[in-house]
Amino acid sequence: MTAADSFQRGIRPNLNQFLQQILQVFFVGLMIGMERTALPGLAQKDFGVAKGSFLFLLSFLFSFGLVKGILNFIAGSLSDRIGRKRVLVMGWIAGLPIPFLILMAPNWWWIVLANVFLGINQGFAWSMTVTSKVDITLPEERGMATGINESAGYFAVGISGIVTGYLSVRYGSRETLFWFGLSVVTIALVLAIGFIRETLPWAKAEHAEHRNNTFSGPPPRFPEGVSEHPGAREIFLLVSFRHPTFRALSQAGIANKIADTLVWGLLPVFLLGRGVTLTATGWVTGLYAMVWGVSQIVTGRISDRIGRKIPIVSGLWCLAGGILAMALSENQPFRLFSATVMGVGMALLYPNLVAAVADISPPAWRGKALGTYRYWRDTGYAIGALLLGAIAQWRQEVILTFWVTSGLLILSGLWVALGAEETHPLINPSQKIRTLSE
Template structure:
C-alpha cells in the first residue's frame, strides 16, 4: 500500500471532488432559502402575521442538524467519512417530493428535518475529509475553500430557484432543481469520493501521544487527565462523547467562547433565511429582487472566505472572529434603519463579509485546540452548538415578532446579540 501524503497539492483531485460535494450540499439548502419563506402565504397558507409558524421550519432544521453534527463526527471516526456522507444524501432523497406534494406547512417542516440530516452529515463530512488530507497548518485555508464552495452554491441556488418558480411555479421548480442536485450528489459520493479516515490516522502518528484533550495548560485539563481512561491522545483510550461534550461546552474557556459565538452567529443567518425574504416583500420588492439581494450576502460570504480563511492562518483567529461578529451586528442594525435598495444591497454585502471573517475562522480555531484523534468529535460538538443557533435564533425571532406583531424587532435582537457575543470572544478567548 502506498504511503499516504498530506497536503492540498498531493491530494488535489480528491479535494476537488469534496469541494464539488459541498457545492451540491449548498445547492440543496440554497433552494429553500428564499423561495420557501417568500411563498409561505401563497403556497402554504400562512397568513401575514403568523410569524411564529413561519419560523418553525428553521427551528426544526436547526435542532435536527445540531444533533446530526454532534454524532456525525463520532460516527465518521467509527464507520468512516464516506459512509456518513452517503447516508446524508440518502436522507435527502424525499425532500423534493415532500415539497412537490405538500398539502400544508407541516410537510415543509418535515422536509426541512430531512434537510437538517443531509446538511449535518454531508457538510460535516466534506470538511472533515479535506482536513484529513491536508497539512495541519492549512486548516484556515481548507475551511475557507469549503465554505466558499458551499455558500457560493447557496447564493446561486437562491437566484436560480427564484427564476424557476417564475417559470414553473414553486412546487415544480423546487422539485426539478432539488431532484437533480440530490441524485447527482449521491451518485458522485458513491462512485468518486474516497474514504479519508486513513489520512486522519496518519495525522495522529505525527502528534505527541499524551496531550490533554483540548488544551494547553488550562485549569480544567485535570478533569480529563484524572484517570488512565480519560483525555489521552494517540493511544487506545479516548474520552467518551459525553466527556468531550461537557469539556467543550463548559469546562474549557476557549471552546466555550467559540461555541457560544458559533451559536449566536447563526442568529444572523436565520434572520437572512426566514425574515429577510418576507421583510423585503413587505417593502414592495419582488421575490427575484429579494433573492438577488440575499444572494449578494451569500456570494460575498462564500467568495471572501478564500481570503479570510488563509488570513486567519497568518494573522490569528481572534481578530477575525471578533471583527466579523461586530461587522455583522452593525450590518443587521443598518438594514432596518435604511430604506434604499442600493443600501440594502451594500449592507447585505457587509454582513456577508462579516460572516466570511468569522465563519471559517471559528471552525479553524476549534481545530487548533482539537487533537487529531478527537478532532471530528470536538468539531462535532462545536457544530452542534453552532447549528443549534438556528433553532434558538429562529424560535426567539418568531416569538418576539409574534409578540410585537412586526418584523423590525428581530433585527434589533440579532444585531445586539452579535455585538455582545463578539465582546465575549474578545474577553474570554486567549489562544491565538
C-alpha cells in the same frame, strides 16, 4: 513505508480529493440555498400561513436547526468510528425525500418534515466535507482549507437562491424546488459513492505522529486533563462548557446562526412587506450568501497568517453593523450594500471558527469536537427561530428582530475577545511537549 509517507497531508499532494470535496459541498449548498428565496413566499401563497404568524412561519427553521444540530454531533461521533465517506453517503440518501415532500405537501407541516430531512442531509454531508478537508491538510493550511470549503458551499447557497427565485416566478415554486432538488441530490450521491476517498486514515496517521512525538509541525494547544479514550459525552461537555476557548467559540457559532435565521426566515418577509419584488429579494439574499461564500477564500487564508481570533471578532461586529444597516435601508442599492457588509462579516468569522476548533482538537477525537461545535452552531437556527419568532409575534413586525440580533452579535464578539485564546499553533504554540495516548 511509514503512516506519514502513506498519508501525506497537504492540499497539493491531495488535490484531487480536495477538489472532489469542494464539489460535494457545492452540491450541499445548492440544497439549502434553494429554499431561501422561494419558501417564505410559498408559506403564504400555497399554505395559508397567516401574515403575522411568525413563530409558525419559522417552524421549518426550528425543525431544521434542531435536527441538523443533533445530527452534526452524531455525524462527528460516527465519522470517528465508521469513517467520513459512509457518513457523507448517508447524508445524501437522507436528502432524497426532500423534493418529493415539497412537491406533494398538502400543508405546512410537510415542509417542516422536509426540513427535518434537510437537517439530516446538511448535518451529515456538510460536516463530512469540513472534517475530511481538515484530515488531509496541514495545520498551517487549515484556515484556507475551511475557507475554501465554506466558500464553495455558501457561493452555491447564493447561486441557488437567485436561480430558484427566477425559476419560481416562471415555473412555480413547488415545481422548481422539486426538479432542482432532485437533480442535485442524485448527482451528488453518485459522485460521493464513485469518487470520494475515506480520509479517516489520515487522521489516524496524524494521531500516531503526536503519540510518538514525531509530528514535525508547531505544537498545538490541545486541552489538558482529557482521559486516554474520551467518549462522546466527555468531549461534548469539554467543548460545550469546560474549556473556555471551546466554550467561547461555541457561543459565537450560536450567535452567527441566529443572524442567519434572521436572513433566511425574516429578511424576505421584511423586504416583501415593503413592496420589494421576489426577484429583487432573491438578489439581496443571494448577494449576502455569495459575498459570504467567495470572501472566505481570502478570510480563511488571512487567519493562517494573523491568527483566528482577530477575524472572528471582527466578523461578528461587521455582521452586526450590516444587519443594522439593512434595517435602516430604504432603497435597493443600500440593501445590496448592507447585504455585502453582512456577507463580509460572515466570511470573516465562519470558516475561522471551524479552523479554531480544529486547531485545538486532537486528531483522535477531532470528529467529535467538530461535531459538538457544529451541534451548538446549528442549534442556533432553532434558538433563533424561537427567539426572533417570539419577538416578531409579540410586536407583529420584524424590525425589532434586527436590533436584537445585532446586539447579540456585539456581545458575542466581546465574549470571544475576552474569553478565548488564540488557537493557531504557529502564532500561539503550546509550551508543553505532549504525548497523546493511543
